[in-house]
Amino acid sequence: MVAPPDDDVLRAHALHVRHNGAPALTGVSLGVREGEILAVGGPRGSGKTTLLQCLSGQLLAQEGEVRFDGTPLHTLGRAARERLRRDRFGWIDPAPVLVPELNAWENAALLLMLRGVGRRRSKATALEWLDRFDIGGCARKRPCALRHAERQRVAIARALAPAPTVIFADEPTAPLHRADRAQVLRTLTTAARSHGIAVVLATHDAETAAFADRTVSLLDGRRVDTVHLPPVGETEGRATCSLSA
Template sequence: MTPQSPPSAPPDSDALRARSLSFSYHGSPALTGVSLGVREGEILAVTGPRGSGKSTLLRLLSGQLLPRRGGEVWFNSVPVHTLGPAARERLRRDRFGWVEAEPGLVPELNAWENVALPLMLTGVPRRTAKAAALEWLARLDVADQARKRPHALLRAGRQRVAFARALIGEPSVVFADEPTAALHGADRAHLLRTLTTAARSHGITVVLASHDPDTAALADRTVSLVDGRLSGPVGLPDGATEGRAACSLSV
């Protein structure tokens, strides 16, 4: 039997590239034949109605789920789809950030400890991690809540802590799955500006899933999912990225 050749990395410089991604839940297709690339430092919005496959796509791209046979996910030159569970967990811990509508904070830890947790898991000293956590909490206007546990925080405060936790390690990619769906008005706008401005200032790639057109408008590029399939990319006019990058928020 002829040995199978190892998978070859995509020829371009995309930070993320997906090929023929398909996934089913209990026999019901959630994603079918999706292929796309995300450039390094790009903010990509994935839009579509609820149930269109947005969350499934983000979980496949981040290695939380594995595609059906034949699907591929590449992070730079790393074939994520071939990695074992431990290697994918390290990748998510060291290179990816994740934030979603539910903050998912550790209830036994206070706010700064929740934010500092990703750094401490990689061996950063507690004092150093705490200083970085307090800095991010200050940027998100919740420094005065640093010693409170999640149950003592308002919903918007818990989500700010979750955003700080996703950004503290300056990950290569942040996956944001409907991250402000439960928030309103000023809280939603502030968190999204913080995410997009931090991403552009630190060269972080963002994949943002949202059914809200105002949220998607903050991205550099938009792709739409309908019934688990891409319905086509939506490009930006020349100069749109530069205009958005000029948002004045200190990050």
């Protein structure tokens, strides 16, 4: 295949994925630039989560390939892909998955400590991110003592704390009330841009996609359109952006 553009840190080419014989992705290609916020839009069941799983190396496509920094992910063994996800990628699920035995700051610092960062430094970084998401006061609480929205903020802080190259966010604000979504998305995208972190954001919500630099739309596993969005400041408070799907 043709080498990806120099500014694409991540590139998918002609991905085909089938689940139980049914097509989940059909010939999807896209590139993600360093520090770019890319929204993957489309209705539920359009293939957004499957695409994120392929891009992050969790799932290998039956056809096509994904390259990260020029390296095809399918050429890496399982252990190498796991190290890549630990060291270079971050992941945010629609529902927060936290370690119940750890308190909030320990959960937020978990990936740093797994990388070998010292406990004191990991704690300081985790507390900084928890403060950014307005839950610094919950740092010593365990997940069972947190509200669902607070647990999701901890999960987002955990993904950002190690400053990965790419964060994959699958409907990251789904558990939040509408009033909280804009603040959390603004913090996530501003922090990612300031740290040069690319974010691939799966969403069916136009207001969420409005925080991205660019939107790629899926329908029935196919890429159907690309929408270039205006700056966030021109779209906040409005729901005028529409996704082609």
